[in-house]
Amino acid sequence: MDVDEQQQRTPVVRPMAACDLARWNAYVLGRPDATFFHLGEWRTVLEAAFGHETYFLLAERDASIDGVLPLARIRSRLFGDALISTPFCVYGGALASDARTAEALDRAAVDLAERLGVGHLELRYRKSVHTDWSCKDLYVTFRREIAPDAEANLQRIPRKQRAMVRKGIAAGLEGKIENDLERFYRVYAESVRGLGTPVFSKRYFRVLSETFGERCEILTVELQGRPIASVMSFYFRDEVLPYYGGGTAESRAVAGNDFLYWDLMRRAGERGVRVFDFGRSKRDVGSYHFKRHWGFEPEPLFYEVRLVRSRSVPDVNPLNPKYRLFIETWKRLPLPISTLVGPWISRSLG
DSSP states (O other), rough: OHHHHHSSOEEEEEEOOOOGHHHHHHHHHHHHOOOGGGTHHHHHHHHIIIIIEEEEEEETTEEEEEEEEEEEEEETTTEEEEEEEEEEOOOOOOOOOSSHHHHHHHHHHHHHHHTTTEEEEEEEESSOOOTSOOOOOOOOEEEEEEOSHHHHHHOOOOOOOHHHHHHHHHHHOEEEOOOOOHHHHHHHHHHHHTTOOOOEEEHHHHHHHHHHGEEEEEEEEEETTEEEEEEEEEEEETEEEEOOOEEEEHHHHTTHHHHHHHHHHHHHHHTTEEEEEEEEEEEHHHHHHHHHTTTOOOOOOOOEEEESOOSSOOOTTTGGGGGHHHHHHHHHOOHHHHHHHHHHHHOOOO
Protein backbone atom coordinates (compact mmCIF):
# COMPACT_ATOMS: atom_id res chain seq x y z
CA MET A 1 0.00 0.00 0.00
CA ASP A 2 1.53 3.33 -1.02
CA VAL A 3 1.45 6.52 1.07
CA ASP A 4 -1.52 8.06 -0.77
CA GLU A 5 -3.64 4.93 -0.30
CA GLN A 6 -2.74 4.76 3.38
CA GLN A 7 -3.67 8.41 3.98
CA GLN A 8 -7.06 7.86 2.35
CA ARG A 9 -7.92 5.39 5.12
CA THR A 10 -9.52 6.93 8.22
CA PRO A 11 -7.27 6.41 11.24
CA VAL A 12 -8.48 4.84 14.47
CA VAL A 13 -8.56 7.34 17.36
CA ARG A 14 -8.18 5.91 20.87
CA PRO A 15 -6.99 7.00 24.32
CA MET A 16 -3.28 6.95 24.99
CA ALA A 17 -2.24 4.05 27.24
CA ALA A 18 0.70 4.09 29.64
CA CYS A 19 2.66 1.85 27.27
CA ASP A 20 2.19 4.40 24.46
CA LEU A 21 4.26 7.16 26.12
CA ALA A 22 7.54 6.50 24.29
CA ARG A 23 5.77 6.21 20.91
CA TRP A 24 3.69 9.33 21.61
CA ASN A 25 6.80 11.37 22.42
CA ALA A 26 8.71 9.98 19.44
CA TYR A 27 5.90 11.22 17.21
CA VAL A 28 5.88 14.63 18.93
CA LEU A 29 9.65 15.03 18.60
CA GLY A 30 9.41 14.21 14.91
CA ARG A 31 6.85 16.92 14.18
CA PRO A 32 8.20 20.42 13.31
CA ASP A 33 4.95 22.00 14.59
CA ALA A 34 5.11 20.22 17.95
CA THR A 35 5.72 22.04 21.22
CA PHE A 36 6.87 21.14 24.71
CA PHE A 37 3.23 21.09 25.75
CA HIS A 38 2.44 18.18 23.44
CA LEU A 39 4.69 15.79 25.39
CA GLY A 40 2.84 12.87 26.91
CA GLU A 41 4.15 13.58 30.41
CA TRP A 42 1.65 16.42 30.72
CA ARG A 43 -0.97 13.79 31.41
CA THR A 44 0.95 12.78 34.54
CA VAL A 45 1.38 16.42 35.59
CA LEU A 46 -2.29 17.33 35.20
CA GLU A 47 -3.48 14.24 37.04
CA ALA A 48 -0.88 14.17 39.83
CA ALA A 49 -0.69 17.91 40.58
CA PHE A 50 -4.36 18.87 40.13
CA GLY A 51 -6.43 15.71 39.90
CA HIS A 52 -7.92 16.78 36.57
CA GLU A 53 -9.42 14.26 34.17
CA THR A 54 -7.21 13.79 31.10
CA TYR A 55 -8.08 12.51 27.65
CA PHE A 56 -4.91 12.12 25.58
CA LEU A 57 -6.02 10.91 22.14
CA LEU A 58 -3.82 9.28 19.53
CA ALA A 59 -4.66 8.38 15.95
CA GLU A 60 -3.26 5.18 14.44
CA ARG A 61 -3.06 3.45 11.09
CA ASP A 62 -1.57 -0.06 11.04
CA ALA A 63 -0.13 0.44 14.56
CA SER A 64 1.65 3.61 13.41
CA ILE A 65 0.84 6.88 15.20
CA ASP A 66 -0.31 9.52 12.71
CA GLY A 67 -1.60 12.13 15.14
CA VAL A 68 -1.99 13.13 18.79
CA LEU A 69 -4.25 15.47 20.75
CA PRO A 70 -3.69 16.09 24.49
CA LEU A 71 -6.89 17.13 26.31
CA ALA A 72 -7.87 17.71 29.93
CA ARG A 73 -11.09 18.76 31.59
CA ILE A 74 -11.21 21.72 33.98
CA ARG A 75 -14.37 21.85 36.06
CA SER A 76 -15.03 24.75 38.39
CA ARG A 77 -18.11 26.30 39.99
CA LEU A 78 -16.42 29.69 39.66
CA PHE A 79 -14.99 29.47 36.14
CA GLY A 80 -17.06 26.89 34.28
CA ASP A 81 -16.45 23.53 32.66
CA ALA A 82 -14.10 23.14 29.70
CA LEU A 83 -12.15 20.56 27.72
CA ILE A 84 -8.82 22.16 26.81
CA SER A 85 -5.67 21.36 24.84
CA THR A 86 -3.68 22.00 26.86
CA PRO A 87 -4.63 23.62 30.19
CA PHE A 88 -1.89 25.56 32.05
CA CYS A 89 0.05 25.56 28.77
CA VAL A 90 0.68 28.22 26.15
CA TYR A 91 0.26 25.91 23.18
CA GLY A 92 -1.67 22.74 22.39
CA GLY A 93 -4.10 21.45 19.81
CA ALA A 94 -3.80 18.48 17.47
CA LEU A 95 -0.68 17.30 15.67
CA ALA A 96 -1.51 15.31 12.57
CA SER A 97 0.40 13.81 9.66
CA ASP A 98 -2.37 14.55 7.16
CA ALA A 99 -5.76 16.23 6.78
CA ARG A 100 -7.77 13.04 7.30
CA THR A 101 -6.04 12.41 10.62
CA ALA A 102 -6.61 16.01 11.71
CA GLU A 103 -10.31 15.64 10.88
CA ALA A 104 -10.52 12.38 12.84
CA LEU A 105 -8.94 13.96 15.92
CA ASP A 106 -11.23 17.00 15.66
CA ARG A 107 -14.28 14.78 15.40
CA ALA A 108 -13.16 12.70 18.39
CA ALA A 109 -12.56 15.82 20.48
CA VAL A 110 -15.95 17.33 19.64
CA ASP A 111 -17.71 14.02 20.32
CA LEU A 112 -15.92 13.75 23.65
CA ALA A 113 -16.83 17.33 24.62
CA GLU A 114 -20.48 16.68 23.81
CA ARG A 115 -20.50 13.36 25.64
CA LEU A 116 -18.98 14.96 28.75
CA GLY A 117 -21.39 17.89 28.51
CA VAL A 118 -18.72 20.58 29.00
CA GLY A 119 -19.37 24.25 28.39
CA HIS A 120 -16.83 24.45 25.57
CA LEU A 121 -13.89 22.81 23.83
CA GLU A 122 -10.72 24.92 23.49
CA LEU A 123 -7.70 24.12 21.31
CA ARG A 124 -4.62 26.34 21.60
CA TYR A 125 -2.68 26.90 18.39
CA ARG A 126 0.09 29.16 17.11
CA LYS A 127 -1.61 29.25 13.71
CA SER A 128 -5.27 29.48 12.82
CA VAL A 129 -6.82 26.07 12.16
CA HIS A 130 -10.60 26.33 12.58
CA THR A 131 -11.76 29.50 10.86
CA ASP A 132 -15.39 28.62 11.60
CA TRP A 133 -14.83 28.41 15.38
CA SER A 134 -14.82 31.30 17.83
CA CYS A 135 -11.36 32.54 18.75
CA LYS A 136 -10.12 34.24 21.92
CA ASP A 137 -8.15 37.34 20.94
CA LEU A 138 -6.45 37.74 24.31
CA TYR A 139 -2.93 36.34 24.25
CA VAL A 140 0.19 36.77 22.15
CA THR A 141 3.48 34.92 22.38
CA PHE A 142 7.08 36.10 22.08
CA ARG A 143 9.77 34.00 20.41
CA ARG A 144 13.16 34.89 18.96
CA GLU A 145 16.32 33.18 17.79
CA ILE A 146 19.41 33.61 19.95
CA ALA A 147 23.09 33.24 19.12
CA PRO A 148 25.77 31.05 20.74
CA ASP A 149 27.76 34.18 21.62
CA ALA A 150 26.70 36.07 24.76
CA GLU A 151 27.92 39.44 23.54
CA ALA A 152 25.99 39.07 20.29
CA ASN A 153 22.81 38.37 22.26
CA LEU A 154 23.45 41.32 24.54
CA GLN A 155 23.86 43.67 21.60
CA ARG A 156 20.52 42.54 20.14
CA ILE A 157 18.75 43.83 23.24
CA PRO A 158 17.54 47.44 22.78
CA ARG A 159 19.74 50.06 24.45
CA LYS A 160 17.47 50.98 27.38
CA GLN A 161 16.83 47.37 28.31
CA ARG A 162 20.52 46.57 27.90
CA ALA A 163 21.24 49.28 30.46
CA MET A 164 18.98 47.46 32.95
CA VAL A 165 20.91 44.24 32.41
CA ARG A 166 24.18 46.09 33.01
CA LYS A 167 22.67 47.58 36.18
CA GLY A 168 22.15 44.07 37.52
CA ILE A 169 25.68 43.08 36.57
CA ALA A 170 27.08 46.18 38.30
CA ALA A 171 25.08 45.34 41.45
CA GLY A 172 26.99 42.08 41.72
CA LEU A 173 24.06 39.79 40.98
CA GLU A 174 24.88 36.14 40.41
CA GLY A 175 22.81 33.42 38.76
CA LYS A 176 22.78 29.88 40.09
CA ILE A 177 21.33 26.72 38.55
CA GLU A 178 19.76 24.74 41.36
CA ASN A 179 17.01 22.32 42.28
CA ASP A 180 15.97 24.18 45.43
CA LEU A 181 12.19 24.38 45.08
CA GLU A 182 11.88 26.12 48.45
CA ARG A 183 13.89 29.16 47.40
CA PHE A 184 12.21 29.30 44.00
CA TYR A 185 8.75 29.02 45.52
CA ARG A 186 9.27 31.79 48.07
CA VAL A 187 10.32 34.22 45.36
CA TYR A 188 7.63 33.10 42.91
CA ALA A 189 4.83 33.24 45.51
CA GLU A 190 5.73 36.78 46.58
CA SER A 191 5.91 37.92 42.97
CA VAL A 192 2.54 36.58 41.81
CA ARG A 193 0.81 37.74 44.99
CA GLY A 194 1.97 41.25 44.10
CA LEU A 195 0.29 40.88 40.72
CA GLY A 196 -3.00 39.84 42.32
CA THR A 197 -2.73 36.32 40.93
CA PRO A 198 -3.44 33.15 42.95
CA VAL A 199 -0.28 31.10 43.39
CA PHE A 200 0.06 27.50 42.25
CA SER A 201 0.78 24.85 44.84
CA LYS A 202 4.31 23.83 45.70
CA ARG A 203 3.25 20.30 44.77
CA TYR A 204 2.67 21.39 41.16
CA PHE A 205 6.25 22.55 40.78
CA ARG A 206 7.58 19.43 42.46
CA VAL A 207 5.60 17.28 40.01
CA LEU A 208 6.90 19.34 37.07
CA SER A 209 10.49 18.93 38.24
CA GLU A 210 10.19 15.21 38.92
CA THR A 211 8.23 14.43 35.76
CA PHE A 212 10.33 16.33 33.24
CA GLY A 213 13.73 15.83 34.87
CA GLU A 214 16.50 17.43 32.83
CA ARG A 215 13.96 19.24 30.65
CA CYS A 216 13.03 21.32 33.72
CA GLU A 217 15.53 23.68 35.35
CA ILE A 218 15.53 26.40 38.00
CA LEU A 219 17.75 29.48 37.73
CA THR A 220 17.93 31.69 40.83
CA VAL A 221 19.55 35.13 41.04
CA GLU A 222 21.25 36.03 44.30
CA LEU A 223 22.21 39.36 45.83
CA GLN A 224 24.86 38.80 48.48
CA GLY A 225 23.64 35.23 48.85
CA ARG A 226 19.94 36.11 49.11
CA PRO A 227 17.54 34.85 46.40
CA ILE A 228 15.81 37.83 44.81
CA ALA A 229 14.61 36.42 41.46
CA SER A 230 14.01 32.93 40.16
CA VAL A 231 12.58 31.17 37.11
CA MET A 232 11.60 27.59 36.25
CA SER A 233 12.34 26.94 32.58
CA PHE A 234 11.59 24.09 30.22
CA TYR A 235 13.90 22.82 27.47
CA PHE A 236 12.50 21.29 24.29
CA ARG A 237 14.69 20.41 21.29
CA ASP A 238 16.62 23.66 20.60
CA GLU A 239 14.28 25.90 22.61
CA VAL A 240 14.23 27.26 26.14
CA LEU A 241 10.94 28.40 27.70
CA PRO A 242 11.22 30.49 30.88
CA TYR A 243 7.79 29.64 32.23
CA TYR A 244 7.22 30.36 35.90
CA GLY A 245 9.22 33.08 37.59
CA GLY A 246 9.36 36.39 39.35
CA GLY A 247 11.28 38.65 41.66
CA THR A 248 10.99 40.01 45.17
CA ALA A 249 10.48 43.66 46.05
CA GLU A 250 14.21 43.87 46.70
CA SER A 251 15.00 42.79 43.14
CA ARG A 252 13.42 45.86 41.57
CA ALA A 253 16.08 48.21 42.90
CA VAL A 254 18.88 46.20 41.29
CA ALA A 255 17.11 45.05 38.07
CA GLY A 256 16.93 41.48 39.35
CA ASN A 257 14.34 40.29 36.84
CA ASP A 258 16.23 41.85 33.95
CA PHE A 259 19.44 40.13 35.01
CA LEU A 260 17.55 36.86 35.52
CA TYR A 261 16.35 36.61 31.94
CA TRP A 262 19.64 37.83 30.54
CA ASP A 263 21.54 35.17 32.51
CA LEU A 264 19.15 32.50 31.25
CA MET A 265 19.54 33.70 27.66
CA ARG A 266 23.33 33.74 28.00
CA ARG A 267 23.47 30.24 29.46
CA ALA A 268 21.00 28.84 26.92
CA GLY A 269 22.91 30.25 23.95
CA GLU A 270 26.18 28.83 25.22
CA ARG A 271 24.67 25.34 25.56
CA GLY A 272 23.43 25.36 21.95
CA VAL A 273 19.84 26.50 22.41
CA ARG A 274 18.68 28.52 19.39
CA VAL A 275 15.19 29.76 20.31
CA PHE A 276 14.22 31.79 23.36
CA ASP A 277 10.47 31.41 23.91
CA PHE A 278 9.45 34.23 26.25
CA GLY A 279 5.95 32.79 26.54
CA ARG A 280 2.54 34.33 26.33
CA SER A 281 1.26 37.64 27.66
CA LYS A 282 -2.06 39.39 27.53
CA ARG A 283 -2.07 42.30 25.14
CA ASP A 284 -0.93 45.66 26.55
CA VAL A 285 -0.22 44.51 30.12
CA GLY A 286 3.06 44.91 31.99
CA SER A 287 4.66 41.64 30.88
CA TYR A 288 3.71 42.39 27.26
CA HIS A 289 5.62 45.67 27.32
CA PHE A 290 8.52 44.14 29.28
CA LYS A 291 9.09 41.56 26.53
CA ARG A 292 8.82 44.15 23.78
CA HIS A 293 11.52 46.16 25.55
CA TRP A 294 13.77 43.15 25.02
CA GLY A 295 13.26 43.44 21.27
CA PHE A 296 10.76 40.60 20.97
CA GLU A 297 7.78 41.08 18.68
CA PRO A 298 4.35 39.70 19.60
CA GLU A 299 2.93 36.81 17.58
CA PRO A 300 -0.81 36.11 17.78
CA LEU A 301 -2.11 32.98 19.47
CA PHE A 302 -5.26 31.25 18.29
CA TYR A 303 -7.23 29.83 21.19
CA GLU A 304 -10.06 28.35 19.16
CA VAL A 305 -13.33 27.57 20.92
CA ARG A 306 -16.14 25.21 19.97
CA LEU A 307 -19.19 25.98 22.10
CA VAL A 308 -20.99 22.98 23.54
CA ARG A 309 -23.31 23.97 26.38
CA SER A 310 -22.12 27.54 26.74
CA ARG A 311 -23.83 30.24 24.71
CA SER A 312 -20.79 32.51 24.44
CA VAL A 313 -17.01 32.33 24.75
CA PRO A 314 -16.13 32.58 28.47
CA ASP A 315 -14.18 35.64 29.59
CA VAL A 316 -12.13 34.27 32.47
CA ASN A 317 -9.13 36.59 32.64
CA PRO A 318 -7.79 39.28 34.99
CA LEU A 319 -8.69 42.06 32.54
CA ASN A 320 -12.38 41.32 33.00
CA PRO A 321 -13.74 44.19 35.18
CA LYS A 322 -15.73 41.80 37.37
CA TYR A 323 -12.46 40.40 38.77
CA ARG A 324 -10.91 43.80 39.53
CA LEU A 325 -11.96 43.93 43.20
CA PHE A 326 -10.75 40.38 43.78
CA ILE A 327 -7.33 41.19 42.27
CA GLU A 328 -6.84 44.34 44.34
CA THR A 329 -7.87 42.47 47.51
CA TRP A 330 -5.54 39.59 46.70
CA LYS A 331 -2.55 41.93 46.37
CA ARG A 332 -3.01 42.97 50.01
CA LEU A 333 -3.25 39.47 51.47
CA PRO A 334 -0.45 38.34 53.80
CA LEU A 335 1.85 35.97 51.91
CA PRO A 336 1.12 32.92 54.14
CA ILE A 337 -2.61 33.27 53.46
CA SER A 338 -2.18 33.73 49.70
CA THR A 339 0.01 30.61 49.50
CA LEU A 340 -2.52 28.63 51.54
CA VAL A 341 -5.65 29.66 49.62
CA GLY A 342 -4.19 30.36 46.18
CA PRO A 343 -3.69 26.74 45.02
CA TRP A 344 -7.39 25.97 45.47
CA ILE A 345 -8.24 28.76 43.02
CA SER A 346 -5.36 28.45 40.56
CA ARG A 347 -6.04 24.75 39.87
CA SER A 348 -9.20 25.87 38.04
CA LEU A 349 -7.50 28.61 35.99
CA GLY A 350 -6.39 26.38 33.13
